[in-house]
Amino acid sequence: MADQPAGARETVAPVWHARLTALLAEVSREALQGEDLEEVLRRIVECLVRNLPVAIASIILLDDEGAHFVQEVWAGDLDLYPAELAHGWPVSVGAAGRCARTGEAQLITDVDTDPDYVPGNTKVRSEYLVPIRHRARLHGVLNIESTQPDFFYPEARDVFDAIADQIAGAIHLARVVAELESANRKLEALSMIDGLTGIANRRCFDQRLAAEWEWQSVEHRELAIVLIDADAFKPLNDAHGHLYGDECLRELARLCARFADGADDLVARFGGEELVLLLPDRSLEAAVALGEALRRDVEAAAMRHDNSAIAPYVTVSVGVASVTPTSGRSPDRLIAAADRALYAAKAQGRNRVVAAQVE
Numbered sequence: 001m002a003d004q005p006a007g008a009r010e011t012v013a014p015v016w017h018a019r020l021t022a023l024l025a026e027v028s029r030e031a032l033q034g035e036d037l038e039e040v041l042r043r044i045v046e047c048l049v050r051n052l053p054v055a056i057a058s059i060i061l062l063d064d065e066g067a068h069f070v071q072e073v074w075a076g077d078l079d080l081y082p083a084e085l086a087h088g089w090p091v092s093v094g095a096a097g098r099c100a101r102t103g104e105a106q107l108i109t110d111v112d113t114d115p116d117y118v119p120g121n122t123k124v125r126s127e128y129l130v131p132i133r134h135r136a137r138l139h140g141v142l143n144i145e146s147t148q149p150d151f152f153y154p155e156a157r158d159v160f161d162a163i164a165d166q167i168a169g170a171i172h173l174a175r176v177v178a179e180l181e182s183a184n185r186k187l188e189a190l191s192m193i194d195g196l197t198g199i200a201n202r203r204c205f206d207q208r209l210a211a212e213w214e215w216q217s218v219e220h221r222e223l224a225i226v227l228i229d230a231d232a233f234k235p236l237n238d239a240h241g242h243l244y245g246d247e248c249l250r251e252l253a254r255l256c257a258r259f260a261d262g263a264d265d266l267v268a269r270f271g272g273e274e275l276v277l278l279l280p281d282r283s284l285e286a287a288v289a290l291g292e293a294l295r296r297d298v299e300a301a302a303m304r305h306d307n308s309a310i311a312p313y314v315t316v317s318v319g320v321a322s323v324t325p326t327s328g329r330s331p332d333r334l335i336a337a338a339d340r341a342l343y344a345a346k347a348q349g350r351n352r353v354v355a356a357q358v359e
Helices: 008-032 037-051 096-103 154-191 201-218 234-240 242-259 283-303 332-347
Strands: 052-064 068-076 106-108 125-132 135-148 224-231 266-271 276-282 316-323 353-355
Touching: 008 037, 008 154, 008 242, 037 052, 037 068, 052 276, 068 096, 068 135, 096 106, 096 125, 096 135, 106 283, 125 154, 135 201, 135 242, 201 224, 201 266, 201 276, 201 332, 224 234, 224 283, 234 242, 242 266, 242 276, 242 283, 276 283, 283 353, 316 332, 332 353
Parallel strands: 316 353
Antiparallel strands: 052 068, 052 135, 106 125, 125 135, 224 276, 224 316, 266 276
16 A cells, blocks of 8 residues: 555545454454354454455464464465474564564564565565563464555554454463363362372262263163271270371271272272272172272281270271162162171171172
């Protein structure tokens, strides 16, 4: 437009101003439509290419240190793409790097004369690069390349500056949302962990049991649980103190975790001094054998217990149950059977494994 007569430019400028203003509004709408950050950025660059005589529009994101470009979302005719830039590049390279290093917009009216220009399309004649900044953080660079040498007149650059601000806001919001989602996932994970033993808690066990029950009922496969109770635990605390009792529970949890070696196995604190193993695809016989091996390992650990009528060390009673779930039955039946077996083990003298059938 620079080579047009002044009168012609005065006639065309309002039209372009209106188009660019409409473009700014469309970019705002597109930024609200994406499901994730990459889709938001892709919608923006596609909007620019669709509405303007530009060959390439791209958004190039920096790493957290601002030293390397690590992601590029682009639209348009990118027929040249140097292999060495395909997987990220330092800010010491290219006009985009110059924009990132200086933190200032870069207008290139003739790409053939710019020493830092990295060609992406042989028809490109001019380029405008804008830093994408939210407050003090530089997120990346908005890169617009046109086949017209005089496309980036001041009004157009003002619009691209505003679009860069919108992109910065979208990136900031997406990263805040991602951080919140990550924090929520961590909180959710923590809410499923027993604070004393570090294994899953009862809430996690109940959820997994319900899920495995439903899955195994579809697959017609067995599901077993092994309930483990520390014998004479109150006398243990009375004799050695609660801190020692807590350490014994942690050691029991570590021993039980060794037996949760299947891909879908779970070890959890069931309550008080009771632990539980959830064992998909285990028969009753296999679960009993596992319970017996665990009982022997607890004996071998020889955790001192001076107030036990069973042995001078910590022992456990174990109740085992297994069933092939059906959708019309409740997983509570499986827990009840294992609990009956555990009660029977205690009634028979403790430090033993007993199995029960599901009623």
